[in-house]
Amino acid sequence: MLTRIDHIGIACHDLEATVEFYKATYGFTDAHFEVNEEQGVRECMLKINETGDGAASYLQLIEPIREDSAVAKWLAKNGEGVHHIAFGTDRAVADEAADIAGKGVRVLYDAPRNGSMGSLINFLHPKDCHGVLTELVQKA
């Protein structure tokens, strides 16, 4: 079952400048930085609130580190903005993805990959989700 908005993924050209914007403008302070080589991005998870399932909701600010990464291509086409949304699941993300695939929605990876903060993730094809690139997240 999907139990929360895990994060909103926002693509940006300059990670530090964008994090500073969110901190200075809104007062968000809880920031976790990491690099995801597989996805070709540097990112910052800014915690916004606790959620009723015992987890939390974040903004995920992402900056490409390779020109051939999916996020770099997306930024070149669209400019900065919301890149994807992510729901947290309370079970194995592989099981969640398999059930959703059974409803006719294309799942992007054959097996879960590594997401932020030790999570396991998969993505759903935006063309099957009314234009929204949608991520499924199993918390670490």
Place this chain on the structure above:
Amino acid sequence: MLTRIDHIGIACHDLEATVEFYKATYGFTDAHFEVNEEQGVRECMLKINETGDGAASYLQLIEPIREDSAVAKWLAKNGEGVHHIAFGTDRAVADEAADIAGKGVRVLYDAPRNGSMGSLINFLHPKDCHGVLTELVQKA
């Protein structure tokens, strides 16, 4: 202070079909429909999770009801997808917006307008927010 992700606003061509997609694919059930004449949209708030500030996070699915509405123009240009993100504030939205305006971010309305479920809202200019149309929400 901003205390939660209040909602993710998603523009769509067919509200009932899009709500049905979210219900059938993910199992979301808590749906609240209304019309916002001022914004020129029909909308459905799909509750996703409770938040630590005693409120909740929603998906807000929005369909334009007038061709001259901002959302209709946005859809014509971009197609279906994430239109805006919204943060909930724990104080008067007019005060929150004034403080943010003081940091150099353009606020779209001179005074708060009516949002979903009795809330008061304002918007921040996406060009001042790294490409993200950002809404501030004071819960009813």
